[in-house]
Amino acid sequence: MELTEEKLDERHLDEREVVDVVVRFAGDSGDGMQLTGANFTLATALYGNDLSTFPDFPAEIRAPVGATFGVSAFQIYFGSEDVTTAGDALDVLVAMNPAALATNLANVVDGGLVIADRGAFTAKNLAKAGYAANPLDDGSLAGHRLLDIDISAQALAAAEPFGLGHKASLRCKNMWTLGLVMWLFDRDLGATVNNLKTKFAKRPEIAGANIAALNAGHAFGETAELPSGIHVYRVPQARSAPGLYRNVTGTQALAWGLLAGAELSGIELLFASYPITPASNLLHELSNRGDFRVGTFQAEDEIAAVCTAIGASFAGSLGVTSSAGPGVALKSEGMSLAISTELPLLVIDTQRGGPSTGLPTKTEQSDLNMALFGRHGDTPLPVIAPATPPECFDMAREAVRLATGYMTPVMLLSDGYLANAAERWRIPRVEDLARTPVKFAGDSGEFRPSRRDPQSLARNWARPGTPGLEHRIGGIESDHDSGNISYEPANHQRMTDLRQAKIAGIAHDIPSQEVDQGAASGKLAVVGWGSTYGAIHQGVKRARGEGHDVSHIHVRHLCPLPRNLGELLGGFDAVLVPEMNTGQFARLLRAEYLLDVESLGKVSGQPFKIGEILAAIHAKCRKEGPAQ
Amino acid sequence: MNQANLTLKDFASDQEVRWCPGCGDYAILKTVQKLLPTLGRPRENQVFVSGIGCSSRFPYYMNTYGFHTIHGRAPAIATGVKLANPELDVWVITGDGDGLSIGGNHMMHTLRRNLDLQILLFNNEIYGLTKGQYSPTSRLGTRSPSSPAGSIDPPLSPCAVALGAGGAFVARSIDTHAKHLSAVIGAGHAHKGTAFIEILQNCPIYNDGIFEPVKDRATAPDFRVEVEHGKPIVFGRDGEKAIRLDRERLCLEVTGADAEDVLVHDESNPVLAQLLAAMGGPGFPIAIGVLYRHRQPSFDEEFSRRKGKSKEGNLAALLQSGNTWVVD
Numbered sequence: 001m002e003l004t005e006e007k008l009d010e011r012h013l014d015e016r017e018v019v020d021v022v023v024r025f026a027g028d029s030g031d032g033m034q035l036t037g038a039n040f041t042l043a044t045a046l047y048g049n050d051l052s053t054f055p056d057f058p059a060e061i062r063a064p065v066g067a068t069f070g071v072s073a074f075q076i077y078f079g080s081e082d083v084t085t086a087g088d089a090l091d092v093l094v095a096m097n098p099a100a101l102a103t104n105l106a107n108v109v110d111g112g113l114v115i116a117d118r119g120a121f122t123a124k125n126l127a128k129a130g131y132a133a134n135p136l137d138d139g140s141l142a143g144h145r146l147l148d149i150d151i152s153a154q155a156l157a158a159a160e161p162f163g164l165g166h167k168a169s170l171r172c173k174n175m176w177t178l179g180l181v182m183w184l185f186d187r188d189l190g191a192t193v194n195n196l197k198t199k200f201a202k203r204p205e206i207a208g209a210n211i212a213a214l215n216a217g218h219a220f221g222e223t224a225e226l227p228s229g230i231h232v233y234r235v236p237q238a239r240s241a242p243g244l245y246r247n248v249t250g251t252q253a254l255a256w257g258l259l260a261g262a263e264l265s266g267i268e269l270l271f272a273s274y275p276i277t278p279a280s281n282l283l284h285e286l287s288n289r290g291d292f293r294v295g296t297f298q299a300e301d302e303i304a305a306v307c308t309a310i311g312a313s314f315a316g317s318l319g320v321t322s323s324a325g326p327g328v329a330l331k332s333e334g335m336s337l338a339i340s341t342e343l344p345l346l347v348i349d350t351q352r353g354g355p356s357t358g359l360p361t362k363t364e365q366s367d368l369n370m371a372l373f374g375r376h377g378d379t380p381l382p383v384i385a386p387a388t389p390p391e392c393f394d395m396a397r398e399a400v401r402l403a404t405g406y407m408t409p410v411m412l413l414s415d416g417y418l419a420n421a422a423e424r425w426r427i428p429r430v431e432d433l434a435r436t437p438v439k440f441a442g443d444s445g446e447f448r449p450s451r452r453d454p455q456s457l458a459r460n461w462a463r464p465g466t467p468g469l470e471h472r473i474g475g476i477e478s479d480h481d482s483g484n485i486s487y488e489p490a491n492h493q494r495m496t497d498l499r500q501a502k503i504a505g506i507a508h509d510i511p512s513q514e515v516d517q518g519a520a521s522g523k524l525a526v527v528g529w530g531s532t533y534g535a536i537h538q539g540v541k542r543a544r545g546e547g548h549d550v551s552h553i554h555v556r557h558l559c560p561l562p563r564n565l566g567e568l569l570g571g572f573d574a575v576l577v578p579e580m581n582t583g584q585f586a587r588l589l590r591a592e593y594l595l596d597v598e599s600l601g602k603v604s605g606q607p608f609k610i611g612e613i614l615a616a617i618h619a620k621c622r623k624e625g626p627a628q
Numbered sequence: 629m630n631q632a633n634l635t636l637k638d639f640a641s642d643q644e645v646r647w648c649p650g651c652g653d654y655a656i657l658k659t660v661q662k663l664l665p666t667l668g669r670p671r672e673n674q675v676f677v678s679g680i681g682c683s684s685r686f687p688y689y690m691n692t693y694g695f696h697t698i699h700g701r702a703p704a705i706a707t708g709v710k711l712a713n714p715e716l717d718v719w720v721i722t723g724d725g726d727g728l729s730i731g732g733n734h735m736m737h738t739l740r741r742n743l744d745l746q747i748l749l750f751n752n753e754i755y756g757l758t759k760g761q762y763s764p765t766s767r768l769g770t771r772s773p774s775s776p777a778g779s780i781d782p783p784l785s786p787c788a789v790a791l792g793a794g795g796a797f798v799a800r801s802i803d804t805h806a807k808h809l810s811a812v813i814g815a816g817h818a819h820k821g822t823a824f825i826e827i828l829q830n831c832p833i834y835n836d837g838i839f840e841p842v843k844d845r846a847t848a849p850d851f852r853v854e855v856e857h858g859k860p861i862v863f864g865r866d867g868e869k870a871i872r873l874d875r876e877r878l879c880l881e882v883t884g885a886d887a888e889d890v891l892v893h894d895e896s897n898p899v900l901a902q903l904l905a906a907m908g909g910p911g912f913p914i915a916i917g918v919l920y921r922h923r924q925p926s927f928d929e930e931f932s933r934r935k936g937k938s939k940e941g942n943l944a945a946l947l948q949s950g951n952t953w954v955v956d
Contacts (some may be wrong), residue, residue, distance in 0.1 A: 020671075042951050088881040191951060194760070246952045256947060263943055270712050290934060291941035295711055297931075300737035304704040307697070311677070311708020312694050315716065319708060337698050426953065430944045464693035464716055472641065472688050474696025475680075484643060486690065 001576070001599045005088075006615040008542075012091045013145065017234045020079025022087030023181065025174075026104050027096030029072045030064050032174040037074025037495025039178060039195060041189035043245050044078045045424060046239030052080040052534060053247075053422045054607070059361045061279070066128040068099040079234040082536030084388070087509055088422065088511040088609040092184070095175055096120055096151070098129035105141075111146040111601075113230060115180065119152025139195035145229050149220070149343065151176055156425040158216035159209035168206065172213035179217025186232050189214055241426060248425040250389040250418035250531075254348065255285035257396025258320060259292045260433060265400055267438045269294040270312035271320045272305040277360040279324045279350040280418040302327040306334035306347065313343040314473070316440065316463030318404060322348040324596055325367045328354065332375045335409050339379045339499060341473045342449075342459045344403035344410075351415040353605045354449055362605025363416035365530050371411045372588065378496050380503040382406070385413040387533035390425040393416065395556065401436040406506060413558070415580070417607045418531040441469055449473050450483035456509075457502035506560050513562035518544060518551030521571030524620055527597075529555045531587055532578055532608055548621050558585070566593040576600055578608055608615030634665040639674075641691040651802030652829035652936075653682060653750065656695060660748075663690075663810050667817055669717055676719045677706040679726040682757050683750035684831070686721040700731025700876055703738040706745050716926045717817070718745040724765040725755050732764075739793040741927040742821040748813070749786055749824065752831040753838055761835035772834075787919055790824040791898065797823040798901060798920045802843060803830060806853065808916065815918055820927045828916075842914060855893040855904060855917040861874035862890065863913050871907075878906055895921045 012018040025033045034055055041053050054075040063070025077087035090108045095101035097120040108114060135141055135464055136148045146337045155176040159169035175196070182189055193211050194410070199431040200207035221232075248256075262269045271294055273283040287296045295317075299305035302323055309319025321331060328349045334339055338345040351367045353359025371383045382402050386395035395412060403410045441462040452459045464470035471483065479486035480494050491520055517540050528536045533554050540552040551572070556566065569575050569589065575597045577586040581597030600616045639661040647653045664674060674692035678684035680699035687694030693716075697705045702720045710718045719726075720738075726733050738747070754772070755761040761774040765786065767794040768855045770779035788796045795820040801809040809827065816823030828839045841851040853863035853871065862885045870890040872883040880903050883890065894900055901920035908914045 046951070046953055048953075048955075089820070240955045244948065244952055244954055246948070246950065256943075259941070259946070262944055268712065270708060274710065280670050289941065292943075292946075293941075295931065295935045297707075297711060299704065299707075300733055302736070303701060304707070304734050307701040307704035308708035311695070311705035311710075312712035313708070315675075315709040315712035316704070317712035319712075322855075333698055334701065340694075427947045430947070463713075465672055465673045465713055467670065470672060470674075470692050471692035472643075472690075472696065474688070474694075475698055476696065571783075 001598050001616055001619065003600060003602050003612055004615045004619070005609055006611045006618065008088055008611050008614070012109075013111060013229070013233060016231065017236065018082065019081060020077065021091045021185070021233065022075065022089065023092040024072055024073055024075040024079045024104060025094045025177070026073040026100035027094075027174070028065055028099070029058060029060065029070045030065070031096045032171065033072045033074050033096070036174045036178045037076060039192040040181060040187070041076055041247060041422060042191050042195070043182060043189070044076065044185070045245070046191055047187055047237065049078040049235055049426060049605050050083040050238035051076060051247075052083045052086050052238070054417065055420045056150070057361055066097055066099055066125040068103050068129055073100070073104065074230050078235060080238050082238070084537045085607065085610060088372070088611050092181070094181065096173070096177070098125045098135070099129055101135060102129040102131065102535055107110060108144060110143055111145065113147065114141055115147045115149070115177065117151035117177070118148050119150040119414060126339030129490040145191045147226065147230055149411065153222065154216060155213045155255065158213040162205045162209040162212065164205060164209050167374045169209060172210050175216040177211045179214040179219075181524065183218045183221030184232060186234055189218060197598055240424075242454070243426040243475045245424055245426055246608070247422045248389055249420060249422045250386070250392045250414055251281045251285055251420070253389055253392035253425065254396050254414060255289070255337040256281055256615070257393040258286070258346075258400065259289060259294060260393070260430070261397040261436075262293050262318065264397065264433055264435045265318070265438045267293070267404065268317040269320055270309060270317045271295065272297040272299050272303045272308035272312070272320070273322045274299050274302045274327060275325045276324045278352055278419050279322050279327070279348070280347065281419065282322050282350070302330035303334060305343075306331035309345055310334055310338050310343060313338070313345055314464070316461070318346065318400065320346040322350070323359070323534070323552050324352045325354045325358070325370070326351050328367065328370065329374070335381070336375045336377055336379050337475050338409040339375075339381060340475050340477075340492065341408040344407055345397050346403055346410055346412065348412045348414060351377070351413060359605045361416065362412060363606065363607060364580045364603060365413070365415055365532070366584065367413065367601065368558065368581065368584040368588075371413055378500065380500055380559065381409045382413060382557070383411045383413065384557055385530040386418065387530060387554050387556065389418060389421050389423045393425075393428075397433070402506060405436065405458060406440045406456055407461060408503065413530060415531050421531075441466070447471060448483045450478060450481060457498065457505060459533055505597065507563045510560075510562060512556045514566045514567055515568070515626055516552040516554050517541060520551070520568065522551055523573045525551050525553050525572040525575045526613070526615065526617065527553045527555065527570060527575055527577045527589070528579065529568065532580065535608035535610050535613050536578060537609040539617060541619070542610065542614055543617040548617060550617055550621070561592065569593060569595055574598065574620055578602070578613055578615060578616065580608070634660045636665065636669065639664045639691050640723055641689050643688050645689050646685065647682060648833050650754065650832035651682070652831070653686070654811065654827065655804045655806065656750065657686065659806050659809050660813065661690070662687070663813055673716050674719070675709055675716050676721055677702045677709060678721040679731055680757070681723040681726045681755070682831075683721055683723040684726060687798070691738075700726055700729070701734060702726070703731065703734040703747065707738060707743055710743055710928050711931055712746055714744070714932050718928070720745060720747040722747065722749050724749065724751045724786065725763045728784065729764045730790065733950065736789075736793040736905050739790055739822050739824060740793040742794070742796050742924060744820050744822070744926040744928050746816045746823045748814070750829040751786055752829045752835055753783070754831050754835035756831050756834055785906055786826040787824070788902060791902050791905055791920060795824045795920070796821045796922045796924050798905065798919070799824070799918045800826045800828070800914075800916045802828045802839065802916060804843060805916075811920060814832050818822060819921060819923075821924060851913050853913040853915050855915050855919065857893055857895040857918065860885075860890045860892050879903070882911055896920065898922070912947060
C-alpha cells in the first residue's frame, strides 16, 4: 500500500488547557538541544504528564555552524492521555537558527508556535539555510504564532556576572530557551537546577551562569509583553497506575534487562562489542556497570566480538554481542557456529537505515530478513523484538531465558528510534520478576555434550573446569548420540531436523498472541512488530474512535511465531502490516499462513506518523466496506 | 582425578587421529600430550581452541575441554573463554593460513592485549586442508594449484609479525624436535601473558621437505641455531660458526665462533629478537628457541581485577537510580 498521510485535526494552542502537545527543540549540533530536551522531559515527567521523546541528530559530530545538515533536534510529545509516539506535527518549534527553522517549519501545525533566536538569524546563517530574506520579517510565518527574541543577547546578559567570556556565556542560550519553554507549560525548574549543579560540580561558575540563564528565560515569560495567543498552556496530569516511575530509554532498559536476566538466571554476562552507531550506547551503558555480573569487552572487530561472546558461553558465562546491521552481517558465520554447537548467545541488532552505511543515525526495521534467514546452512534461531523503550527491559530478560533455556543464539531486534526514545516506566519490583535459573551438568556420571532435555531439546551444558566432563565440540556436524564428528548422511538429516524442532518447540513456551486493541476478529487487523507500536496504537485508537472495525495486534516473538497467530489473523477480513522496510514481516506472514496480507512500508529513516497509519486504515476500510 | 598420576594416555581422546601418514602434526600432538601431565595443572582446566585447517583438528584428539571453531577466529574465541574463566589454561591451535591470513587481525590484537594463553602456530607454509594452495608464509615462487606459475606475493615471518604486534613471548621450534619443542611450549605455558610459538611443521603431501635442511641431522647444524638466554649464538657441526652484530649497518653477520664479539642471546631485548626472527636466507641459519620473553601485565589480570572489584550491584537500586516519582 502506498504511504500517505492525513493531517490530524489538532489546534492545541487555541485553549489555555490542552490535552497534549508536541514540542521540538532544534538547533546546531553544538547548541545543546539534546541536553535541553532531556531536562524538559524530566520536568514534564515530574509534572505528571505521559510522554514520549525522540532525539533526532545528524551523523556529523560537529557539522559546520548553521548548516542544514547539522541540525540536531529533540522532540517530545506529552499529554494527559496515553502517549506512545513522539508526535506527528509540531505544536511548538524552538528554532535556534535559520537552518533549524528551514528544516522543521513544514512540520509545524497551522497556528503552532515558533520560538526563534533572532540573534542567530544573521545574514550568514540565513544564507546557509537558503533564505533570501529573513523569515522573521518577511511575513512568511504569518500562519503561526511567532515569538521572536534575541535569545543570544538575553543569555549573554544573564550569564554576564559569572565572567565566563563571550563564547562560554553564549552557550547558556539553550538554558535560557528552556526556561522560557518551562514557563510556557508551567514546569518546575528545580530538577534542571539540580542537574546543572551536578553536571558542573567542578565548574560552579558555569553552573551558575546556566542557572541564571534558565531563570532569566522563565522570568522573561512571566514579565514580557507577549503577542496575543501566547500564554501559559496547562496540560493536565495523566491518569496512571500507582507505583514508582522513571523515564527510561530503550538502550537503558535493554542494558538493565540484561543485568536483571543475568541475576535472575544466576549467570555471568560477557558483553563483547565493536563500536557502531546507533548500538554503541549499549556498550557504554554496560561498561559503567562493573558492580554487576557483567564484563564488557571492546573487540577488534565485529567478528571478534561475536566470537569472544561464543567463547565466553563455551566457558559457562552468557556471551552477548551487539551491533547494527552492517556489523551483524559480519557476525553471521559465528552465529551459525553457535547454532551448530548449541551454545547460548545473545545478538542484539539496533537497526538503522541500510543497506551498507546507509543512514547510521536514522531508524529502520530492515534487518528482519537477515535475522530470520541471513546465515549459511539451515540455521533457525529465536528472534524477538521489544515494542517500546520500557519493554526492552522485559525482552532482554526473555532473550536470556530463551538462550540459556534452549542452548541457542537469540536475536533481539531493536532500532535507532527505540534505542534513543524515552518513555515513562513504572519500575517493576525485582522480587516480582520470574527467576530462570541456569543448570550446568554436574561432575558425576558419564557426560556427553549431545545429551538433551527431552522436553526442550536443549543439550546439556558443562563448564570447562569441571572434573570428569572434558569434552570437545566444534562446527563439524556431530553425532546425535556421541557428540563426536559425524559425516553420516542420516545423522546430518537428523541433526538438521533436531535443530529445527528445538526452535519450533519454543512456540509452546511463549505467550499466545493477544490483541492489543479491538476485537479478536473483524474487518481489519493492523499487525506490527518492534518500535512501530506507538504509531499503530494511536492510529488504531483514533480509527476506532471514529467507529471503524479495526484491531491492533503487535507481535513480540518473530521466530517462532506465537502458535495462535495464524488462526487469529485468519479471523480478520484484511490484515495490514506497517513496518519500516519494504514488507519483510508481511511476506513472512503471507508465507507462513497463506493470508492476503498487505504491506505498508516506510523507509525514510523516520518513524511512522499517526496520520500515516490512520490514512492507511481509512484507505483499507474504504476498500473493505463502510465503517460500522 | 589425582593430577600426579596422569600420563600421556589420559590426555589422548578416544577419537581416531585422521592426519595424513607422515604429517608433522602427529609429533606435535604426542609432545603436547606428554607435556601436559608434567605441568602440574588439573586436566579439567585445560582448554584447546582451534580454527580451521589440518592443525585445527588437534582439539578432537585431546582428552581435555576442546572447541574446534571457525576459520581464523580461534584467538577471539579463546579470548572469550579466558575472560569468562581466567582459571583455565587456554591453548590456541592454529596454522599459517588460519592464524596469519584469514585470522591475522585477531592474532595481532590478541598479542597486543597480552591475554594469558598459548598460541601454537603450525607453520607448514601451505594450505593443506583445501588441497595445497600457497599460504601467507609460502616462499616466493611457490607453485601450487592457485599459483601454477609460482606465487608472486612475498611471505611474512610469523615470529616477526608476532613481535611487531607486541607479543611478549615469541618462540620457534620444530615438529619432530620433541625435546626442544616440549621445553619451548613448557616455557610458553609458564609465561603469564600471550605465548606465541611458531612450530615448523612438515606437510608430506603438499609441501614435503620444505624444512628438511633445518631438520636433517646432516644439514641442521648449518641451517639452524638454538638460541638460549645468556649463551653465545653459536652453530655449525663443530660449533665453529657464530652470529655477530654489524653495528654499522645494524644487521646480523655470520662470523667464527672464536670471534670476540659473538652475540650473546638476551631474550629481554626486543630489537635482537626482531633480528633473530627475521634471520635466514643464504648462509644464515634460522633461529629456534625463545626469541623474546618479557613479563608485562596481562589483559585478563587487569580485566578480572576491575570486574572483580565489587559484586555489590543492587538491581532494585539501579532501576530506581536518578530521578523517579511516585504516583499514588
